[in-house]
Amino acid sequence: MSEKPEKFIDENGLRLDGRKIDQIRDIKIEIGILNRADGSCYLEFGNNKIMAAVYGPREVHPRHQQKATKAIVRYKYNMASFSVEDRKRPGPDRRSIEVSKVSREAFEKEIFTELYPKSAIDIFIEILQADAGTRTAAINAASLALADAGIPMRGLISSCAVGKVDDTLILDLNKDEDNYGQADMPIAMSTDGKITLLQMDGHLTQEEFKKGLEMAQQGCREIYELQRKALIDHYNNTQKEIIQDAPVESVKDISTESATEEDPIEDPVISDDVPDNGNTVNDDEIKEDIPDEKEEVILDEDEDNPAIVSDETEDDTLE
Amino acid sequence: MEKKIVIPGEFLSDNSSKAGDGTYVHEGKVYSKFFGLVSERDKIQVVSLSGKYLPSISDIVIGTVVEISYSNWFLDINSPYEGRLNISEFSRRIESGNMMEYLNIGDSVVVMVKEVTPSMKVELTMRNHKLRSITNGRIFEISPSKVPRVIGRSGSMISMLKKETNCDIVVGQNGFVWVTGKEKDIDHVIEGLHIIEKEAHTKGLTDRVSVFLKEDYEDKPVDSTNLEILNELLD
The missing domain is CATH 3.30.1370.10 (K Homology domain, type 1)
Structure with a gap:
């Protein structure tokens, strides 16, 4: 655990990790990296490393949870025991159940659940490395995994936190700023600007709250652009791979549809100069009752295609 | 023409009467529901790049029997919802005691979706000359x-x-x-x-x-070991 810094913001107005007060950390996004999930996303947000997987819509187990008119959304936020400096006891705890609940609610209204009655959409979040703001990073990743899974949504959800250190509002807290700061306020926002999650830890005056909310919304808009770019790049990259993989003779044959090489698309890369100070997690502690939720084990499901031996040929046409 | 890629919530049109499949209308404007490709003819449509199968009436699907109850077969149709094939919808008249002789658990059939209720009960039928159980291939x-x-x-x-x-x-x-x-x-x-x-x-x-x-695949040696094993087993 690092000591509390004397000053969070230097004379040049820069923070300990060299960011400006309204600057978000670097984000790196990879979409569709889990083969067995219906949709997946790996996201790095500063020193946070998050894996999100989406399964569904699929049958609800246990059966009694199913809703006759809409799909249920289940969100499981889990921190790996190695994600923080001091080993975290594995399994759900008070904090992760709370984060799961508020994050699920951030998504529920944006998904067209009414199109899939009696089914479940499962979102699994694994925090591989934590450095403050994991719930916001997880929401950003989950949003992309949902889009990758082909789940109909009103828009993407983007999420970002604002906080206060040295009586100054700052965007997207890192670990030290979170641990020793005066306030932390994560928000999540839909594409059209609706706020779907808002929590606060610490103290802000009314003016600070208003200004902070605006800063966080601006941060969400920046993140939205990165999410959007990541999805489009993901599509373009798969197209490019196909053109490169195509056998030589077939490329010749389709000369009319010449395969144009695109510029390699650069991912935003995590810079090395951000100090690694992954301390224990002490994210928001919100005092409210959290309903007990039964957690389900992740099970990969796969269809077996029966192979049947051929003995006769039939003809048929179905289109 | 290169189709445009869109993400969920992306603005498509000001004309709400052009909203087609895969889109939704909010305050008179058309937005995309999916991460997918746009095609515009009479209506603007968005085709998702991925997603599960949702049964709809008169679709022809291939299902595998997972459960047999009195006078019903339940079929896995690769969807969040199971399909139900009633004995009366079998291609010919059979007794409920003999159901297993015609279609047992694990058998596959080509069936048609006869009805989908709002609560997603999927009724299947085989009463069409194209529809039959799968015995080979x-x-x-x-x-x-x-x-x-x-x-x-x-x-x-x-x-x-x-x-x-x-x-x-x-x-x-x-x-x-x-x-x-x-x-x-x-x-x-x-x-x-x-x-x-x-x-x-x-x-x-x-x-x-x-x-x-x-490509002349008949004479080409099979490059994948999986296929070799498969062929050995089948020969």
């Missing part, structure tokens, strides 16, 4: 969102696959594909389906698949 799974690609525009892709490989192919709307023919031909079809699935949204797909299918 192989069933292969592709992503349901790629089914229109496998069929092609007015069936161009599927008829080419059939012609070039001498196989018979039935594509279920739910993403199950039933292929019958010589084993080597079936292997070839499945490789072709792999190409279609992987390159579903690229230009010149039909041409590329055509080139692939015309």
Whole structure:
């Protein structure tokens, strides 16, 4: 655990990790990296490393949870025991159940659940490395995994936190700023600007709250652009791979549809100069009752295609 | 024409009367529901790049029996919802005691969706000359969102696959594909389906698949060990 810094913001107005007060950390996004999930996303947000997987819509187990008119959304936020400096006891705890609940609610209204009655959409979040703001990073990743899974949504959800250190509002807290700061306020926002999650830890005056909310919304808009770019790049990259993989003779044959090489698309890369100070997690502690939720084990499901031996040929046409 | 890629919530049009499949209207404007490709004819449509199969009336699907109850078969149709095939919807009249002789657990059938209730109870039927149980060939799974690609525009892709490989192919709307023919031909079809699935949204797909299918695969040594093992088992 690092000591509390004397000053969070230097004379040049820069923070300990060299960011400006309204600057978000670097984000790196990879979409569709889990083969067995219906949709997946790996996201790095500063020193946070998050894996999100989406399964569904699929049958609800246990059966009694199913809703006759809409799909249920289940969100499981889990921190790996190695994600923080001091080993975290594995399994759900008070904090992760709370984060799961508020994050699920951030998504529920944006998904067209009414199109899939009696089914479940499962979102699994694994925090591989934590450095403050994991719930916001997880929401950003989950949003992309949902889009990758082909789940109909009103828009993407983007999420970002604002906080206060040295009586100054700052965007997207890192670990030290979170641990020793005066306030932390994560928000999540839909594409059209609706706020779907808002929590606060610490103290802000009314003016600070208003200004902070605006800063966080601006941060969400920046993140939205990165999410959007990541999805489009993901599509373009798969197209490019196909053109490169195509056998030589077939490329010749389709000369009319010449395969144009695109510029390699650069991912935003995590810079090395951000100090690694992954301390224990002490994210928001919100005092409210959290309903007990039964957690389900992740099970990969796969269809077996029966192979049947051929003995006769039939003809048929179905289109 | 290159189709435009859109993300969920992306603005498509000011004209709400043009809202087609895969879009939604909010305050008179049309937005995309999916991460997918836009096509604009009379209406603006968004075709998702992925997603599960949702049964709809008169779809032809391939299902596998997972449960038999008194006078009903329950079929896995590669969807969040199970399909129910009543004994009266079987291709001919049978007694409920003999159900297992006609369709047992694990057997596959080509069926048609007869009805889908608002609570997603899926009723299936076999009362159509095209529909029957599957006794030979192989069933292969592709992503349901790629089914229109496998069929092609007015069936161009599927008829080419059939012609070039001498196989018979039935594509279920739910993403199950039933292929019958010589084993080597079936292997070839499945490789072709792999190409279609992987390159579903690229230009010149039909041409590329055509080139692939015309390759002289009969004399070519089988390169994949999996196929060798499979062929040994089948010989």
